[in-house]
Amino acid sequence: MSTTAPRDPYEVLGVARDADDTTIKKAFRRLARELHPDVNRHDPDAEEKFKQAAEAYEILSDAERRATYDRYGHDGLRTGGQAPNFDGFGSISDLFDAFFGGAFGGGGASRTGPRQGDDVAVAAHVTLGEAYTGRQVEVAFEAIDRCEHCHGNGAEPGTPIETCERCGGQGILQAVTRSPFGQVVRQVACDRCGGDGRIAVQPCETCDGRGLVVGHRRLDVDVPAGIADGQRIRVSGRGHAGDRGGPPGDLYVVVQVEADEHWLRDGDDLVTAVDLAAPRAALGTTVEVDHPGEGPLTVEIPAGTQPGEVITIRGKGMPMLRRTGRFGDARLVANVIIPRRLTAAQRELLEQLAESVDGEQLRSDESVVGKLRRLFGK
Numbered sequence: 083m084s085t086t087a088p089r090d091p092y093e094v095l096g097v098a099r100d101a102d103d104t105t106i107k108k109a110f111r112r113l114a115r116e117l118h119p120d121v122n123r124h125d126p127d128a129e130e131k132f133k134q135a136a137e138a139y140e141i142l143s144d145a146e147r148r149a150t151y152d153r154y155g156h157d158g159l160r161t162g163g164q165a166p167n168f169d170g171f172g173s174i175s176d177l178f179d180a181f182f183g184g185a186f187g188g189g190g191a192s193r194t195g196p197r198q199g200d201d202v203a204v205a206a207h208v209t210l211g212e213a214y215t216g217r218q219v220e221v222a223f224e225a226i227d228r229c230e231h232c233h234g235n236g237a238e239p240g241t242p243i244e245t246c247e248r249c250g251g252q253g254i255l256q257a258v259t260r261s262p263f264g265q266v267v268r269q270v271a272c273d274r275c276g277g278d279g280r281i282a283v284q285p286c287e288t289c290d291g292r293g294l295v296v297g298h299r300r301l302d303v304d305v306p307a308g309i310a311d312g313q314r315i316r317v318s319g320r321g322h323a324g325d326r327g328g329p330p331g332d333l334y335v336v337v338q339v340e341a342d343e344h345w346l347r348d349g350d351d352l353v354t355a356v357d358l359a360a361p362r363a364a365l366g367t368t369v370e371v372d373h374p375g376e377g378p379l380t381v382e383i384p385a386g387t388q389p390g391e392v393i394t395i396r397g398k399g400m401p402m403l404r405r406t407g408r409f410g411d412a413r414l415v416a417n418v419i420i421p422r423r424l425t426a427a428q429r430e431l432l433e434q435l436a437e438s439v440d441g442e443q444l445r446s447d448e449s450v451v452g453k454l455r456r457l458f459g460k
């Protein structure tokens with residue numbers, strides 16, 4: 083799937099053709115955050131999307147390459163023999179580190195400063211009825227918290243913290259790595275002090291000197307009415323704790339709407355099938371359907387309803403997300419059933435009926451194609 087035609091980098095990053103460097107950088111960072119592997123562990127497309135974004139950024143962040151692309155498109159870049167190649171990276175996490183681990187963006191970004199915590203993704207299950215009404219769900223997950231015993235500094239309370247000898251208190255070491263952008267000198271966190279520049283003489287007993295602990299959390303999250311399967315709710319600041327005083331990451335709740343026994347969802351519409359005995363379909367009747375959000379619903383079935391015909395009930399579908407007061411429709415597909423076994427009396431009645439029905443009563447204006455469409459639900 084990585085051999086698809088290259089996409090327009092402006093389109094990938096969602097920026098205008100005359101966007102300035104700051105806008106481009108911002109757009110890339112925002113996109114990269116959305117595609118972060120912690121959030122998208124279950125999305126196989128995320129890696130590919132991130133690669134596309136990285137490639138787009140690689141072109142647009144370089145004035146010369148951007149000018150070449152503007153004039154000649156991707157072909158112009160290819161003739162330069164400079165097509166970027168991200169295959170050397172083992173995983174999307176490595177790719178991320180290459181971009182945000184200090185090799186890129188601003189140059190020489192120190193690891194010793196505050197670092198925002200990572201995002202956390204957690205699944206929440208709701209029924210179709212709950213998706214209809216919206217509800218509060220409790221999610222439980224594990225996230226990194228600041229250690230309360232040492233207040234995050236990693237030292238057993240009352241014991242000293244000394245300057246790291248390995249990095250001289252800088253918290254960073256130089257490392258040369260190869261990347262799609264040639265050899266780059268990366269600044270990596272010191273492996274001795276973990277980037278702090280300082281080491282606790284007696285590490286905190288609770289967190290082993292890390293200053294952070296894994297905590298079990300429970301949180302009530304409002305699932306809005308109308309949510310669809312797979313949609314994510316972002317809860318700001320409820321992800322992993324930040325490092326060295328950095329802000330926490332975000333929590334993403336991925337909502338999974340369970341399949342319903344009786345109703346299918348089609349966009350904002352709800353679809354179900356109703357069984358109708360053939361004589362009832364001919365005579366017209368009322369049926370009761372169990373609506374996932376509103377309970378029993380009485381529906382008029384008009385006389386002469388044909389197999390596969392759809393009865394639409396306006397406004398009885400799913401509520402539209404973020405469009406208060408608006409709903410999709412409910413669609414009932416008539417499943418007309420011909421009786422398979424007949425008593426002698428019924429048989430006689432049907433024979434009489436068959437004799438009496440004439441061609442004019444069966445005639446309809448529907449074309450053959452129209453009939454097929456109705457029967458196959460197309």
Ligand SMILES: [Zn+2]
Nearest residue numbers: 229232286289
């Ligand atoms: Zn601690």
Ligand SMILES: [Zn+2]
Nearest residue numbers: 246249272275
């Ligand atoms: Zn160090």
